[in-house]
Amino acid sequence: MKKLILWIQLAWLMAAASQAQIAQEGNYPFVKNIKAYAYGIQLEVDAPAKMVCEVLEKRFEKATKKKSSKLKKKVMEVKAAVLSPVSTAILDYYYRVEPLGKDRAQVTLFLSAGNYNFLDRERYASEIAAAKSWLNELPAELETYKRQQAIEAQLATIKELEKEEAKLAKTEKKLARVKTRSVDELEELEASSRSLQQQQQQTRGMLSTLQSRADSARQQAGAALSSADSSLRLDMLARDTTAIDSTSKQGSLAPQQDEQLQQQLLQEQKRLRKEQAKLEKQMQKIEKQQQKLQQQQAAAEAEMRKKQLELEQLRIRLETEKAKLNVLKEASRGKR
Incomplete structure (x- = not known):
């Protein structure tokens, strides 16, 4: 068996020698x-x-x-x-x-x-x-040159991959900053939204209070008018015409004061409604900003996941290319 192996090896060497130019x-x-x-x-x-x-x-x-x-x-x-x-x-x-x-x-x-x-x-x-x-001696030098070129090409590939890796890592950090900024801005908008909601509640409460006061004023005005009418009828029976005119003027003061109060209440209601409309517009603006930021955040997260995957694949490829380079270097040292 050993002789057979030796013969095979010898035949292979002879064939290789015959092929050498x-x-x-x-x-x-x-x-x-x-x-x-x-x-x-x-x-x-x-x-x-x-x-x-x-x-x-x-x-x-x-x-x-x-x-x-x-x-x-x-x-x-x-x-x-x-x-x-x-x-x-x-x-x-x-x-x-x-x-x-x-x-x-x-x-x-x-x-x-x-x-x-x-x-x-x-x-x-x-x-x-x-x-x-x-x-x-030229063929041997050509082989050395080929190996050297292969090593240089491999080094160039690794260099390019490392550049791409650094670029992707930089992009990943940038996306992380965008995500963090979006979260901070969303929190600020949520705080503003809560503040506006509180203001809206306060405005609604004030409007409700004013409405109650207006209703109460109307009721009081109605009661005052009824009382004045009753007093006038009694006075007309007991007094002369001059006294009746005097009483009528005094009875009409209460409705005039009530009308002024109602006007003030209406103006305050109008102002509060404007304030409420303004707050609602601000709320709508904040909601739009929130939606926009949420979309940006979602896009940043999707892009970040994509870049992380690319980075992982690139690192695997880089390790593979480095392993190839080590093999080439070992082969080159072995040939020497």
């Missing part, structure tokens, strides 16, 4: 109006052409302290550079990156001693071998 040497197309073909080294890699260009540019700049520049079409050049892993001599390096699909590319590297005098295996075996070895 190794740089090849030969004559490859260069630039037609300069030199149609030149001796170079070619390698296929599992990465997008754009990424390969970026990694090669960084590799050359790091090793030679010189930036790549465009020669013709897709051919890049690094002029008069010392690439120590390849040679201590000053050479010109040219490379072309061609896409072979979405996630695959082909790299061709050319070395020149200057003036497009390209190095070949026959005359510069050690330089070509070193350049081939240097190019064969």
Whole structure:
């Protein structure tokens, strides 16, 4: 059984090794109006052409302290550079990156001693071998670059999520303040409403009292008139006409005073009714404000629940993304 497992593992390693790309040497197309073909080294890699260009540019700049520049079409050049892993001599390096699909590319590297005098295996075996070895390191560097990009993308995602989290938390606090303010305002309105209700009750009581006084005054006036009429009849029998006129004038004073009192009572009733109407309008206004605040409070509570749910979901997603980042970092450390 152990032998079988070993054979399977060996077969897997052999298959993996057979799939690994190794740089090849030969004559490859260069630039037609300069030199149609030149001796170079070619390698296929599992990465997008754009990424390969970026990694090669960084590799050359790091090793030679010189930036790549465009020669013709897709051919890049690094002029008069010392690439120590390849040679201590000053050479010109040219490379072309061609896409072979979405996630695959082909790299061709050319070395020149200057003036497009390209190095070949026959005359510069050690330089070509070193350049081939240097190019064969590219797939590993591409994998490192991919992992680094994945980590950076993950960090950017986490940063955006943290911003969104802070924004939602701020919104949540704002909604909480709105809710608290609405509660305070509602309490104030309720207090005002209670005060107005008390004033209305007092006004109604005063109106009732005035009405009672008016009714009492009318009754007294009626009684006074009846009494005056009886007195007049008796006096007419006992006295002369002059005495009767005098008594009649005295008897008419009571109705005049009563009429004045009734006028005063009516005016006071009118004033109190106006006051009551004013209080009722204020009550209606307060009721409308209460309804508006209740609606605002309900809307704020609904929005707050929504934001709390979003915040919870965001935090779960953030934890997931952080876990992914840790996995990527661990994988990156393991590869090193």
